[in-house]
Amino acid sequence: MRQDPTPAAAGPRRIAALVFLLLAGILAGTQLGKIAPLVAWYRAEAGFSLVMVGWLTSTLGLFVALAALPAAFAIDRAGLYRSYLVSAIALGAGGVGLALFDGPLAALAARLVEAFGYLILVIAIPALLATLAPERLKAPALAIWGGFVPLGYAVADFLSAAMLPAHEPQSFLLVSVVSFIVLAALAAWLARGLEPIADTTRQVADTPGAARMASSFSASVALSALAFGIYVILSIGFFTFLPSFVAEGPAVALSAGMIALLVPLGNVLAGVLLKGGDARFAALVVMAGFLASAASAVPFFGAADPIVATVSAMVFAVAGGVVAAAIFASVPFIVPPGGSSAIVIGLIAQSGGLGTLAGPPLAGYIIGQFGWAGFGWTLAAFSLLGFACMAPLLARRRRLA
Known part of the structure; x- marks a missing residue:
């Protein structure tokens, strides 16, 4: 990332970037928990089997369990900001597809795209927080990140309770992912060009990837x-x-x-x-x-x-x-x-x-x-x-x- 030409004026912008990165992370957690309120609907109305509903529910977490460390290696090579952009686009596209597709196979394919984005995002966001936050805010920002899953589940619960009595489940899915897209886009715009404050990888930029790993x-x-x-x-x-x-x-x-x-x-x-x-x-x-x-x-x-x-x-x-x-x-x-x-x-x-x-x-x-x-x-x-x-x-x- 390029150095901000006006570092003194970048203070409020840097803080805003951290806030919106955290909010985008919480809404990513919402994508993890948004299937739970819809289990009965997927079975009764959409005709999904219990196995298919189970895959929709667990795919995001399963990707993290199987591939978090290899994904971290790839993120380290590609760069944090670029990885964040790719993951946010994938998570948003998969979420929109899940809201629009009503066939089991199409829905599962959309959920797999979501899972790819989620896997990278949950590593890229805290890594960005660790490198972009001022020294005094690193620990608090990462501490708040530690609760992104329960907070995301809470957002999913409250949003479903507010929307499902009067709206179709597809509308609930669409609102949840569009909310993420808006917050993620704002975070990307605010973080673009900010110079890392204490990125341990910068001091060894020329070190081979295997050695850095x-x-x-x-x-x-x-x-x-x-x-x-x-x-x-x-x-x-x-x-x-x-x-x-x-x-x-x-x-x-x-x-x-x-x-x-x-x-x-x-x-x-x-x-x-x-x-x-x-x-x-x-x-x-x-x-x-x-x-x-x-x-x-x-x-x-x-x-x-x-x-x-x-x-x-x-x-x-x-x-x-x-x-x-x-x-x-x-x-x-x-x-x-x-x-x-x-x-x-x-x-x-x-x-x-x-x-x-x-x-x-x-x-x-x-x-x-x-x-x-x-x-x-x-x-x-x-x-x-x-x-x-x-x-x-x-x-x-x-x-x-």
């Missing part, structure tokens, strides 16, 4: 990616079966949807805490989030008191938001010298994608074999495992200091 891997990166995968396993399992537990268990004061909406509060809290922080403090925040998850999982699934269950669920949701946000916010701190933020984010996304595939079946098995109380203890164990993953980072940073 190798430079992006380190113990800190691997442990952070592993911790994120563990978080996704426990988080996706929790929220997948939360509606069933709320229906069967004690009288929890909040609905499953309201509990899920507490996750972004954890993202915001992490962003506030990490403003001006460093790698060691980010590791401490992640560890604190995992400890809070461990402490709240057992009483939520094992307590008979509705108040204890409700408070525990709130703590677990907020703590999860803190963990996810703090891991993403730590990316500028853990990218090795000569490494690429896109590749590091790709590795984290790859780990999270695999956790998305493993979390629900593992949770279902535990609940079937050991009941809800056993599931609570399992979540606590995974939380402590995530805590243990981050401990070496803390010790390592202390030795370096």
Whole structure:
């Protein structure tokens, strides 16, 4: 990207670019969650089979699980801004096609185009945030990015509730993707030409791609990616079966949807805490989030008191938001010298994608074999495992200091 000719005047524009990149990311999350409110319609009115509906629902996440790291390599070679443009166009085109096509095969083809765009976008946007944000805003911007999926699902839920009673499902799909297109286009216009503030790839622009990829891997990166995968396993399992537990268990004061909406509060809290922080403090925040998850999982699934269950669920949701946000916010701190933020984010996304595939079946098995109380203890164990993953980072940073 070319250097902005008027860097002093680019301050407000840079901040606006960051805001619209985040908004475009949230609306990308909406494309992930927009199928859920339409499952009954796809089956009853559009004549889709359960298998086809399942593919429409899971294709975007499946692409991330299978190809996030290879996509990160490609993004690193092609450039962040160019990759963002390609991915936004693909996601927008696929979304429009999904809204217009009513045949199963055509709809699936459109969803595959969406999945290609989504795969690249969820790596390119946080990498752009990491390179374009001023130093004091890097951690908060990436922390907010850590909640783009639950926020996107919330937008999908609210938009479907507002539109579906009076409008056709195709109109809901079209509005959701057009909203993304508008925000993504504004973000592209604002970010065009902005000079990266601290792009670790610029100092090694002439380094061969293979060497830069190798430079992006380190113990800190691997442990952070592993911790994120563990978080996704426990988080996706929790929220997948939360509606069933709320229906069967004690009288929890909040609905499953309201509990899920507490996750972004954890993202915001992490962003506030990490403003001006460093790698060691980010590791401490992640560890604190995992400890809070461990402490709240057992009483939520094992307590008979509705108040204890409700408070525990709130703590677990907020703590999860803190963990996810703090891991993403730590990316500028853990990218090795000569490494690429896109590749590091790709590795984290790859780990999270695999956790998305493993979390629900593992949770279902535990609940079937050991009941809800056993599931609570399992979540606590995974939380402590995530805590243990981050401990070496803390010790390592202390030795370096």
